[in-house]
Amino acid sequence: MNKKSILIVEDEKIISKDIKRILIKFGYEVSGIAVSGKEVFAQIQKHKPDLILMDIILKGDLSGIDTAEKIIERWNIPIIYLTAYADEQTLQKAKTTIPYGYILKPFEEKELYAIVEMAFHKHKLEKKLIQSVEYTRNIIDSSLDMIITINKDEKIVEFNRAAEEIFGYSKKDIKEKPFNTLFSKKEQAAEILEITLKKKKSTFEVMNKRANGELFHSFFSASVICDHQGKTIGIMGIARELTEQKQSEKKLRELKEAVETLRLGVTITDINGKIIYTNPADAELHGYAVQELIGKNVKIFAPKDLRRRTSLKQIKKWTGLIRESKNVRKDGSIFPTWLISNVVKDNKGNPIAIVTTCEDITERKEMQKQLLRSERLAGIGELSAGIAHEIRNPLGNISSSAQFCLNKFELNDDLKQFLEIILRNSENANKIIKELLDFANPRTISLKSGNINEIITEVIKLVSPRCLESNIKIKINKDENIPEIMMDQKWLEQAFLNFVLNAKESMPDGGILNIESSFDPHKKEIIIEFSDSGEGISKENMKKIFDPFFTTKTNGVGLGLSLVHQIISAHRGKINVYSIVGKGTKFVITLPVN
Missing domain, CATH: 3.40.50.2300 (Response regulator)
Incomplete structure (x- = not known):
């Protein structure tokens, strides 16, 4: 030593x-x-x-x-x-x-x-x-938090480096200055001192003032300083600036408001698939309230046959997953969706959440079908027009020749009978050609303001006698307050007549035909329903009922519903079909008010 x-x-x-x-x-x-x-x-x-x-x-x-x-x-x-x-x-x-x-x-x-x-x-x-x-x-000077002490006279005696940098005062300049110098309002400083002296410690979110007069938010924690006898000799305050936090909170609020108002569904899950956030649009899209979904597994959105387990290893490889899929609503209905998923990672690159946007593409898919159908119909129409023109002239010659023979020559009964058969079949063939040409030529729509209920009334007048003959009861439920729309009365009458006649033919032994009209003020659409208690349509045929030349009738051409589809589409409307074999069929037509 x-x-x-x-x-x-x-x-x-x-x-x-x-x-x-x-x-x-x-x-x-x-x-x-x-x-x-x-x-x-x-x-x-x-x-x-x-x-x-x-x-x-x-x-x-x-x-x-x-x-x-x-x-x-x-x-x-x-x-x-x-x-x-x-x-x-x-x-x-x-x-x-x-x-x-x-x-x-x-x-x-x-x-x-x-x-x-x-x-x-x-x-x-x-x-x-x-x-x-x-x-x-x-320790005090290396602290990132502001540390300030005041004496019994409410004067500043300690002011660390963080406080100097944030407030803009040097320790020399601020020492012995009143504590309230650091606040936007003197009342805030007085409240901190009063409550801290009373409760020995306190916390506040306050508005401070820098040396240059600029204001900023801070979280201020204060506690009393005592001597060895336990007597209060001052107060120490530790403060943390909240400017960045406040800005971040504001951005988060703005981002949340933006996401909340999106019509696109947005859902955030943890890496185990538990939903931690979903916006109102996504909840509504699937038929739920937001509160029902928080904490649930996101597989609740997927049909059972599409539910797959995704490993963490797979998630780590994601750089954005885009796909077309199908989702299921709370009521069990399935609808097509467009999904985009992205992984949220922490500072170390580890996945911590998954953000998925969901878009209902039912209308888009329907538009694609309509486009394909229109392209197919255009091709069929051109072919039909060509065939009709090529057949009509020779048919005219046949019909004229048969008529000439009947009028000019004295013939035995057998020849007359054969010539009359030629004339009848020529007329039938001509009717088919006319239907082909009507189908091939674009509909010329002449729009005028009108009431759908008036068209329904006119159609009922035309078919009532035939329905009575076939033991078919017609039930009508019309909404008398539906608004008028721009329409072509002639073409809509033809379309509605086709629905009624098809219903009649599906009930050869009689039955009930219901016709209803209503108005959806939210979607601004008029809804017309034709439902029967007939034979129904098989699932296989349901896919083809609007295709030209498709028919289950022995004497039909198969252009009726194709023409109806053209007429409703020309009015910017839609047709939905629901059918159960053996129980009946319902056609639901929606027409926009504007």
Whole structure:
């Protein structure tokens, strides 16, 4: 263990040698003996002693007290004064150098030992205290949070670097300024002090003010500072600026509002598929309320035959998954969707969530069908027109020749009968050609304002006698408040008549025909329904009923519903068909009001 070294400053040789003897006796090392201030400085530079025994009265220009002042200023070495003088004036002057003790000459050996040991102990404690203060200061200054302390007079006494940077004040400039200087409203500062003194601690979200007058939000936590007796001597506040957080919260609110108002469905799940967010559009699209979906597995949207387990390994490889699929609603109905999924990753690149947008593409699919159908019909129409023109002329010649023979010559009954058969079949063939030409030629729509109910009434007048003959009861339920629309009455009458006649033919043994009209104010659509209790249509035939030349009748051409589809499409309407074999068929026509 290293011995403590002591420098003796004493101009009386006998006394200095005696002090040296005593110190060595007690296990100390004497680094040297100096008799003047100048010698002291040289000895310190050379030996760097741990303590100095300093006589107050020295030879030369510098007294022991003057020398001590310079030592403390430059080296901070503990000093014990040796003096034969204990007058009040000398003691007061010596106090200014904060000595570690006094010893009056002459003194006992143990007395010197005790004072030296106490000086070393005191110095050790002070070094620890300084280190502790420096450590605390480093912690305070390295904190990213603002740390501010105030005294009982509500004046600022501590202001760390973070506070300097954020508020824009230097510690020197803000020290001893009122605490309320840091707030946009003085009442906020007063409230913090009042509640903190009352409850010993408090937290607030406040509006602060920088040195340049700029305002900012902060989260302010305050607690009282007490002395060793538990008496409150001040308050310490720790504050964190919330400007970025507030901006982020604002952006999140704006983003949420944007997503909430989207008509596109948006759902966010964790990597296990649990729904953590869904917007109203996605919930409504699937027939749920938002609250019903939170916490559920996203597979709730998928039909059972399409449910697949996706591993974390697969998810990590996703860079965006785009696909056409099918989703299922709460009521069990299935509809086509366009899905886009993206993975949300943390700072380390690990997946933490999946965002999926969902679009109902029912209308798009229907439009695609309509487009394909229109292209197919256009081709069939051109072919039909060509065939009709090619057949019509020879057919006319056949019909005219048969008529000429009947009128010009005296024929026996058998020949007349054969010629009449030729004429009848020629007329039937001509009717088919006319239907072909009607189908091939584009509909000329002449729009006028009118009421759908009037068309229904006219159609009923035309078919009632035939329906009565076939034992078919017609039930009518018309919404008398439906608005008028722009329409071609002639063509819509033909379309509705076709629906009624088809229903009649599907009920050879009689039945019930329901005709209803209604108005959907939300979609701004008029709805017309024709439902019968007839034979129904098989699933296989349902796909083909609007195709030209498709028919299940023995004497039909198969152009009726194709023409109807053209008429309704020309009015920007839609036809939906629902049928169960053996129970009946329902045609639902929707026509836009605008």
